[in-house]
Amino acid sequence: MSDVCCGPDPDRTGGGTAEQPDDGPDRLWRVRELQVAAVAAVLLAGALIGGLAGAQERVVDGTQLVAAVVAASCFVPGALRGLRHGRVGVGLLMTIAAVGAVALGQFAEAALLGVLFSIAEGLERYTVGRTRRGLRALLGLVPPTASVLRDGREVTVSPDDLGVGDALVLRPGERAATDGRIRTGRTSLDLAAITGESVPVEAGPGDDVFAGAINGGSAIEVEVTAPAADSSLARIVHVVEQARERKGAGQRLADRIARPLVPAIMVLAALVAGLGTLFGDDPMAWVERALVVLVAASPCALAISVPLTVVAAVGAASRQGALVKGGAALEELGRVRAVALDKTGTLTRNRPEVVGVLTTGAADRREVVALAAALEARSEHPLARAVLAETDSPTGVGPDDGPGFRPADDVTAVPGNGVTGTSDGAALRLGRPGWIDPGPLADEVAQLQVAGATVVLLERDGTLLGAIAVRDELRPEAAEAVARIRDLGIDVAMLTGDNPRTAATLAGQAGIGTVHAGLRPTDKAGLLAPIARGRPIAMVGDGVNDAPALATADVGIAMGAMGTDVAIETADVALMGEDLRHLPRTLDHARRSRRIMLQNVGGSLAIIGVLVPLATVGVLGLATVVVIHEAAEVLVILNALRAARTRPDPGLGTAVAAPAGDRQVSVGDGPCCAPAPRRASHRART
Incomplete structure (x- = not known):
């Protein structure tokens, strides 16, 4: 149950050494607590039947006492070990209540308390074990x-x-x-x-x-x-198992309430017994009432309300291809009301292709491509890969003549603008319009940008040689994913370092109205607060070049993180697949899981708030309180299990038609590049 509620072995719930997680029995009837509870229940039922049949009172009481001892064997040893190590938990409260009931001769009530508490403990252990087994079953794919x-x-x-x-x-x-x-x-x-x-x-x-x-x-x-x-599969299991230990705000709230509540309950019970004995007519009746208060106020359901939901929800998300880093990330994800999407690699395929080459009289097409490739030869930037790929195309520099270029010397990146270098003694610059004046190509560059292409200009010794247009196709499912995010009541914005015209074109195709373009990585982080307007916000990027924004957002989400160590380790949430529709599904799952957490916490507090006053004034007896209290715990467990259910998403199993706005661009003598087939490459992006 958490470190407040003592389970079968309190050493497993706090302060112990790290162990291999106990996945528990794989069948309900193999759970030890449930087996013991069943034996105790049979003994208790036999005693009650015997009493109705006229059996001797001594036999009935003896059988009930044995039933109480059998049921208590599940939690009393653990509670005593916890007390020896200075841990006071719900198991200790149940132990005191059971011993007190036996001392007062209420053997049936003591046995009932033990049976129901053991059932709740067993169901919790089985539930946690089942979610762990579901996660670790991923390793069975090997x-x-x-x-x-x-x-x-x-x-x-x-x-x-x-x-x-x-x-x-x-x-x-x-x-x-x-x-x-x-x-x-x-x-x-x-x-x-x-x-x-x-x-x-x-x-x-x-x-x-x-x-x-x-x-x-x-x-x-x-x-x-x-x-x-x-392997990536082993890392997924490891990361999610670690995530189980990370506490969210709701879980911390439950712990903050439950930890002081246990000693407070003991003090309250002592006051009820002490003051009743001093001022009441029947001291033993007040002692019994104190035991009822002890059981009524036990925060067992509260203690398990959040962690059990987190375990179930995180495990379910992992089976859907989303790694959620524990309760804190899950709760924040459930609170998100604004999402900022990076363009490259998130809204787009991250496979830019050259769609046009413009030239001036100072150079021809082959020379423009060759000099641009010389500057980009050692770069891993997606735009660089597109330029280098063009050198191997039939209309590029051409593989038949060798590479067609020699890597430039003294290459230096100018963040947010481009690169500089030298080749054969000439100074080269390759970068965005604005940093380099497009001059006579201004109108054609503008046309390319309006068509959704990113344009870089090439300059040699201060003379403009030409321009290369590169376009990264929008993901075919992007518009649908954005619409589904909006259906959840979440605002969507796009952040990109690309030029405003290209950004506006792609945003229009995706159905995004709020666009911020021409940004450096640090600019993205600074824009999150204005976009959020005081609401929780998630940043969705590739987990590498969007690191400042991912760290600044309430929740950082890495897109397409399969096989990317940096993304898995740095993001709060890592979406393993490349389909953007995983994002709205994960947001919906987190929101639903958070509602379940709040239901469990609120219901647990309400039960305590109702039972304690009624128990204090003597309206409820021990048997009634035991039944209500343990039934509430079972309801919390069953409600938490709802977070383990995943909703099918038929859309993720179907191909998506390209948006109507997608079209090829051909300006000057550049080739029309059709979208490349979807591939299984998920390399780290820079």
């Missing part, structure tokens, strides 16, 4: 054996024996035993169990393959890039 090529022969080995650099053979229908990169062959990969997306992705040489992925096409050869113990 096959027991793997085929590798060693010394020219194919051999079968255990996944634990795989080493970095091994050549893994993956046949149709087989699962990948660990992470790797395709060497030879083309196929389709089913990542549904990992990312939650049921549409297979096309993959070929150079693309990543993740542990648990199913090869849905032809046989491929994969170079192992990580041991099985460090």
Whole structure:
């Protein structure tokens, strides 16, 4: 139950050494607490039947006492161990109440208290164990054996024996035993169990393959890039298990209430017994009333209300391809009322392509592309990759003549503007309009920007040579995802370092009205407060170049984080899949889970608020309070289980048509580049 409620072993709930999580029994009838409760319940029922049948009072009382002792064996030893270590919890309150009831001769009430409390403990243990097993079952996606090529022969080995650099053979229908990169062959990969997306992705040489992925096409050869113990799948399980220990605001509130409440209850019970004995007619009646107060005010349901919901909700989110870093992130995500979306890699595919090349009389097309590639040769920026890819195209510099360029010297990045360098003694600059004057190309550059392209200008020794237009296609599901976020009552804004015209075009296609363009990374962080207007806000980016904004937002969400260590470790929430519709689904799940938390906390406090006064004035007896109190705990457990349920999203299993606003751009003698097929590459973005 948390460190306030003593379960079967209090050492497992606080202050102990780190252990492998106990997943508990996989069947309800195998839970020890429930087995003990069943035995005690049978004894209690036998005693009650015997009493009705006229059995001797001594036999009936003895059977009831045995039932009480059997039921108490689930929580009394743990409560005493906790007391020895200075921990005062609900288990101790139940122990005092049970011992007091036995001392007063109320054997049936003591047995009933023990039976119901043990049932609640057992249900909690089973529920937590089930959610842990559901998460750890992800590791079951790793096959027991793997085929590798060693010394020219194919051999079968255990996944634990795989080493970095091994050549893994993956046949149709087989699962990948660990992470790797395709060497030879083309196929389709089913990542549904990992990312939650049921549409297979096309993959070929150079693309990543993740542990648990199913090869849905032809046989491929994969170079192992990580041991099985460090695979993306293993990291997911590790991160989510760590997340269970992180407490959210609601859980901290429940703890703040429950911790002082336990000793306060003991003081209240002592006052009821003491003052009643001094001023009342029947001292034993006041002692009994004090025991009733002790049970009525026990914050057991309050103590488990939030952590149990968090465990269930985080586990359910992970099965949908969303890593939520514990209760704090879950609660903040459920409170979000504004979302800021980065453009590149979030709203767009993050696969920019050259869609146009403009030239002046000072250079031809081949020279413009070659000099731009010379400056970008060692850059990992997406725009740089697009320029370099153009050198290998039929209309580019051309692979037949070699690379067609030599990397420039003294290359220096100018943040937010572009790059500078030298080639054959000439000073080169490549960057955005404004930093470089577009001069005679101004009108054509403006047309490209209106069409949604990003334009960079090339200058040599102060003379404009030309411009290269690059466009990153909008994700086909972006408009639908934005609409669904708005349906949740959440405002959406787009933040980008791109020029305002390109940003406005893409935002219009996605259905976003609030656009902030021409931003540096630090500018994005500063804009979050004005966008939020005092409301909780989430920033959605790639987890690397949006780090300042992700850290500033109430919730940082990394998009397409599968296989990206930095994104998984730095973001509060990491969406493993590339489909943007995961975002509204995760937001909806978090909002629903937060409502369940609030219901549990409010209901638990209401039960205590009603039972304590009634118990204090003697309206309710011990048996009635025990039944109501433990029934409330069971209801909290059942309500928390609702957070483990996931709602099906048929849209994530279907292809999405490209938005009507998507069109190819062709200016000057640049080629029309059709959108590339969706691939399985999820490399870290810079």
